Structures are given as C-alpha cells and as structure tokens.
Amino acid sequence: MTTVHEPAVLATASAEVLSVWPASTAEPRPGDLTVGGVALAEIAGRFDTPVYVLDESEVRRRCQNYRDAFPEAEIHYAAKAFLCRAMAHWVEEEGLGLDVCSAGELELAVAAGFPPDKIVLHGNAKTPHDLKKALSYGVGRIVIDSPSEIARIAAAVGPDGHQKVMVRVVPGISAGGHEKIRTGTEDQKFGLSISDGYAQHAIARILDQPQLELTGLHCHLGSQITDVKPYLSAVRRMVGLMARLREQHGVVLEELDLGGGHGVAYRPGEQTMDLTRLARKVRAELTEACAAAGLTVPRLIIEPGRAIAGPAGIALYRVVSVKHTGGHTFVAVDGGMSDNPRPALYGVRYAPRLVGRRGSTTLAPVTVVGRHCEAGDVVAADVQLPDDVGAGDLIAVPVAGAYHLSMASGYNLVGRPPVAAVRDGRARLLVRRESLEDIRSRDVGL
Numbered sequence: 001m002t003t004v005h006e007p008a009v010l011a012t013a014s015a016e017v018l019s020v021w022p023a024s025t026a027e028p029r030p031g032d033l034t035v036g037g038v039a040l041a042e043i044a045g046r047f048d049t050p051v052y053v054l055d056e057s058e059v060r061r062r063c064q065n066y067r068d069a070f071p072e073a074e075i076h077y078a079a080k081a082f083l084c085r086a087m088a089h090w091v092e093e094e095g096l097g098l099d100v101c102s103a104g105e106l107e108l109a110v111a112a113g114f115p116p117d118k119i120v121l122h123g124n125a126k127t128p129h130d131l132k133k134a135l136s137y138g139v140g141r142i143v144i145d146s147p148s149e150i151a152r153i154a155a156a157v158g159p160d161g162h163q164k165v166m167v168r169v170v171p172g173i174s175a176g177g178h179e180k181i182r183t184g185t186e187d188q189k190f191g192l193s194i195s196d197g198y199a200q201h202a203i204a205r206i207l208d209q210p211q212l213e214l215t216g217l218h219c220h221l222g223s224q225i226t227d228v229k230p231y232l233s234a235v236r237r238m239v240g241l242m243a244r245l246r247e248q249h250g251v252v253l254e255e256l257d258l259g260g261g262h263g264v265a266y267r268p269g270e271q272t273m274d275l276t277r278l279a280r281k282v283r284a285e286l287t288e289a290c291a292a293a294g295l296t297v298p299r300l301i302i303e304p305g306r307a308i309a310g311p312a313g314i315a316l317y318r319v320v321s322v323k324h325t326g327g328h329t330f331v332a333v334d335g336g337m338s339d340n341p342r343p344a345l346y347g348v349r350y351a352p353r354l355v356g357r358r359g360s361t362t363l364a365p366v367t368v369v370g371r372h373c374e375a376g377d378v379v380a381a382d383v384q385l386p387d388d389v390g391a392g393d394l395i396a397v398p399v400a401g402a403y404h405l406s407m408a409s410g411y412n413l414v415g416r417p418p419v420a421a422v423r424d425g426r427a428r429l430l431v432r433r434e435s436l437e438d439i440r441s442r443d444v445g446l
C-alpha cells in the first residue's frame with residue numbers, strides 16, 4: 001500500500017475540492033462540513049444513513065442561472081433527474097416548466113400544484129395510460145417519438161379536441177459522456193431520423209391531423225455534454241429541417257427545443273458546460289441560420305436535468321467496515337448500487353470525503369464499495385481518504401442530486417434512502433426512508 005503524505009492544511013477542504021459542492025458548503029472546523037448552514041454529521045444523526053441531502057438554495061440558484069443565461073427561452077426542468085413535491089414547487093417558483101416521461105412523474109407534479117400547461121410529456125414508449133393522463137390533465141405539449149403515436153394521440157384527443165405536439169428529431173450528432181447516454185445518433189431508440197426521412201414523413205402525417213397542432217421540433221443529444229459545438233450543429237440541422245418544412249408544407253414552426261444534457265463536474269477539475277457561452281453561441285447560430293433561411297427565429301426551449309439537481313445533492317453514508325485484501329483497501333458503506341447505480345451503469349467516478357471529524361492528514365488509496373451482493377457495487381474506485389478511516393465514520397459523496405434516488409432500486413430490500421432539504425441553517429425531511437413495512441405491504445400473495 002502506498003501512502004501519500006500531505007501537509008496538515010489539506011485536512012481542511014480546499015476551494016478546488018469544494019468546487020463540486022453546493023455554494024453554501026463551509027467547514028467551520030476542520031472536517032466538520034456544513035451545507036445550507038447544517039452540519040452533515042447532524043443530518044446523519046437525525047435522519048440516519050444513507051441519506052440524500054438537497055440544498056434548496058443551490059437548486060434555486062441553478063434555475064436562476066438558466067433564466068439569466070437564456071432570458072428569451074423557456075427552461076424546462078427534466079423531472080426524471082429528481083422529482084418530489086418540494087422540487088416541483090421550487091422549479092415552478094423559479095419560473096421553469098417541467099418535462100415528464102410517465103404518468104407517475106406527471107401525477108406527482110400535478111398533485112404538487114404544477115400547472116399542467118407548463119408540462120411536456122416525453123417518452124419513446126408512452127403507454128396508453130401515460131397518454132390518457134396527459135390528455136386528461138391537459139399537458140402543454142406531447143413530444144411525438146414514433147410514427148405510431150400520431151394516430152394514437154389523434155384518436156385519444158378526439159375529433160373535437162386539440163393538443164399541441166412537437167416531434168423528436170434525431171439530428172445525427174454524436175455527443176455525450178458515455179455510449180449509454182448518447183441520444184443524438186441514428187443507432188439508438190429515441191426520436192425520428194432526418195437522414196432516412198422518418199422525421200419528415202411523421203411531420204407530414206401530423207400536419208394532416210387537424211386536432212394536432214405542431215408547435216415545433218425537439219432534439220436531445222445526450223447527457224454530460226461539456227462542448228458547445230454539438231448544440232450548434234443541432235441548431236443548423238434543425239433550422240435546415242424547419243426551412244424544408246416551410247417549403248414543402250408552408251408551415252412555420254414557432255419553437256425549437258434543444259433538449260438538455262449540459263455536463264457537470266463530478267470530481268474537482270472536471271469540465272462543466274459553460275452556460276453563458278452556450279447561450280451566446282446558440283443564440284448567434286440560431287439567428288444566423290434563420291436569417292440565411294429567411295425564417296423568423298423560433299422560441300428556444302432548453303431542458304436541463306442534471307445541471308439543476310445534480311450538484312445540489314449529497315449522498316451521506318456510514319462506513320460499516322474497512323477491509324484490506326488483494327493489495328486493496330475496501331471501505332464498505334451502508335448504501336451502494338441500490339441508491340446509486342451510476343458507477344455500475346456507466347463507470348462514473350466520484351470524489352467522496354470523510355466528514356464529521358478531522359481525519360488523519362495521511363491519505364491512503366481506497367475503493368469505497370457498497371453493501372450489495374455484486375462485485376460491481378462500487379461507490380468510488382481508487383480514491384484518497386484519510387488512512388484512519390474506519391467503521392462508524394461518515395462518507396459524503398457530492399453531486400448526488402440527479403439520477404440517484406430517481407434510479408434507485410429495491411435490490412437486497414434495503415429500502416431507498418430519505419431526502420432531507422437544507423436551507424438557512426435548518427434541515428427538513430422531504431422524502432422519508434422506504435421502510436421494511438413499505439416493502440412488505442406490496443408482498444400480497446402466498
């Protein structure tokens with residue numbers, strides 16, 4: 001085992017280390033990290049572990065950043081990243097719309113008072129139930145993802161009904177942090193391709209349905225994109241298609257939805273999408289492309305998920321055991337792939353930190369693993385933690401606000417963790433822990 005000798009001052013988190021933490025993060029005493037004015041150790045004591053901590057001000061600030069960067073656009077938060085009633089309230093209060101992909105997400109949002117006309121329904125396989133709920137609540141728009149949906153939606157709307165729709169177009173652009181989260185290319189399940197003509201064909205059929213109003217085109221390139229260029233290519237291709245639609249059908253589409261996918265840093269030093277730059281470049285490209293095509297500039301829609309919720313959340317675990325085996329040190333915590341499948345799914349890397357006490361200033365290379373029955377159940381591979389980390393210690397994983405709880409599973413029946421919100425020195429429970437009683441109550445047969 002190699003040990004890295006660091007000067008004592010590094011026991012206190014540096015500004016670089018804290019760059020992936022919420023802006024409110026502070027360290028009043030070495031090792032005693034607070035978020036939103038609340039000590040993480042206090043949260044662990046009060047709500048037990050594992051627990052997700054969500055900084056309300058950070059969520060709101062990130063919503064405001066989008067409004068400031070894109071004042072002319074509609075910003076829709078992608079609910080699949082993380083949704084609960086409080087989150088729906090915050091997003092709505094900050095002036096954003098909402099993207100949902102199921103009747104479940106839709107119902108939760110509507111139950112929380114989210115205005116249905118500011119909700120957009122997505123999905124490559126919307127069930128009859130999803131569509132029925134969307135129409136009965138009166139969602140603002142439905143994004144058509146396959147030709148068969150056109151007739152289904154038109155029939156469900158009825159001859160006297162009216163529904164605004166968009167079409168999800170595959171622009172044929174490869175971008176995104178990992179193969180499994182790239183959705184702008186031809187070889188994946190989402191959308192209708194421009195190059196094989198499916199998109200144009202579907203649009204012609206939509207225009208034939210009097211009860212469907214095609215408001216615009218939609219594309220979503222993928223996730224964890226930090227480069228502006230793919231979005232500019234998307235703008236050019238989408239405007240090209242809009243120009244052809246005007247020629248062929250005389251239709252002028254009023255909105256252009258460029259999806260989300262803006263990358264965040266999971267570890268200090270990683271790249272993030274520069275929103276101001278993205279906004280400036282997209283605006284310039286759109287203006288220029290539309291001028292060249294003689295089109296009026298459509299209203300822009302942007303759909304961030306991860307970039308709103310991800311960096312506002314922290315996952316807090318307790319160490320159960322530390323084991324030295326095969327030349328490795330495994331720090332095993334009381335959660336894992338059931339509350340965060342992302343390392344197993346996409347090989348994502350995190351930068352965990354010992355919190356709640358001042359650790360040894362000597363760091364040791366360790367792999368933080370979960371409690372589940374799979375060797376791939378890793379929380380953070382090959383990271384540096386104080387070499388005195390032991391059972392009972394608290395480990396905090398930043399950037400855990402998006403695609404953690406929303407992707408959590410029931411594996412090993414450990415129950416999904418609760419979510420506590422912090423703000424102005426107070427913590428409150430937003431989502432309670434899934435109890436054994438919750439799990440047992442579903443088991444109804446014998």
Ligand SMILES: *Cc1c(COP(=O)(O)O)cnc(C)c1O
Pocket residue numbers: 078080081099122220222223224259260261262303304305306307
């Ligand atoms: C997932 C998704 C988003 C949000 O993606 P992020 O990477 O979280 O920003 C936006 N739009 C659509 C259609 C999506 O499927």
